[in-house]
Amino acid sequence: MAQIENIRDLEILAAFAQTHSFTETAYELNLSQPTISLAIKRLEKQLGKPLVERRRFGAGGVQLTEAGLVAVAHVQQVLTELDTLGLAVSAVGQSRTRRIGLPPIISSLLAWESADSRPLSLAGLTGSLSLQTVGSGRLLDQMRQHQVDYGAVAAVEDQLAITGVETRKMITYPFGLAGSQSLISRIGANTSGGIAVNDLAHLPESVRFVTLNHEFIHAQASDALLRQHIPASRIIEVADLDTLKAITAAGIALSFITSAGVDAGEGISFLPFTDAKAPQFNIYLFHDRDRATTPGAEADIQAFTHYASHQLASARF
Template identity: 25%
Template structure:
């Protein structure tokens, strides 16, 4: 049996029309009819309910169950092509979220250079959320990621490289009393990272938990810009300490009784990625960071 039959079936279940599905694949309409028929014969079950003609078509219970499996199979099949084509190129496509990259890469730059990895890596710079998706889609081989939770996705394997904390930061020019409470910040302007980053979500949880409503005056996905603005005292911010190491002109505000989640810095890859020596070595270079710190 042909994988195309699965593709036809899946699309049909979405489009709910034999002829449109046929058109989508640039095949004739009977092709779809016969494909479904083949599946129904193969499994000896009715899969598609052809309600009185132009009416919307639906899957039988068996059809729904089949669809579940078909989607998994096709997803896997797409991964194959993505994987093999990258192996052929002897390149490794790596996701790099800016904050983490700026923090980690300088630490291992020499190692990467020594082992001739600099030109083997195809960097993909984006937010952690987006990178996680692209990783699962097989579009990238591995990724650095920052998150407050460890991935529960069965398909992913990860190594925690570092655990950082979130901080509330302000310009060095400002003077705050020693024993700050959140309520003291009620009149402050906040500048935060936008929804591309996990920061936004953590910030929202934070707002809920402590039942405060800080004034957000600006959001950006560019953390360097954010730091610059804070430095210039355009507002205060909320960010992982990862972002502010080796940054001057900025102070961390100290609170008591302020609980914030941990920020896990990880390297993540798909389970079952056959780890060639290049891949293996790359991961070990990153793992060694943990030892250095």
């Protein structure tokens, strides 16, 4: 049986699976590049097979091997389980806490800031509740592992299918670029007309971009669109929405973001992608059928669905 020396190596492998770059992984985790390389090498030695391969010629850079892909799938499950370890231990001998999943942008649309906020009582929810405020990328992983009862999540897919989880598409927002007034003026963009994907290649090379990391669905949309036209050296990844907005408002970079994450009063202009095939920020309500096994849980799901449907119906576009 393989003996894994430390959890940090697993976290590094999971991060590398998102970036496919030792340099970007080091930047994202605030570590040195040799630290990333050594962690991967330790795992390869412990597991007995190469996990990454360098492609010296042509496109591709550093990629996961077939064994690496298998390892990453298991690592993601392990890390997800560790995320809930404390909650599971603390719940021993108590009635089960129902977990509500709400990513930050969707929480803002629902005017739902914390588990103790006023909307909780307005929604009519009862019992022991735990609010999981994580990005949609992480929340989707938790849903696939059946670790969250109900909530709302964003996905780029037009139809969201997860075994054992019932989903209902509610509203769609575009992805686009947001920037300070000065930066938008400098690149000569027309804020009323949006931006075409092909226009990205014609922006000045001095322009930098900032987006959210793999914990958010923005990373998947960015991989499908932004990274196809912009070199990785010009893209900054951050771990939270507040940091992204601060960088954007300061005029340091254009942010790759959904319009749902931009407020009119923030002094930021938004340029939606006009291409029909550009990724969309689709919001789904969901509940796990296997976890909703008591009358109280079913009543909560109905109350949450009613509240969220009403809020999203009047949310900004």
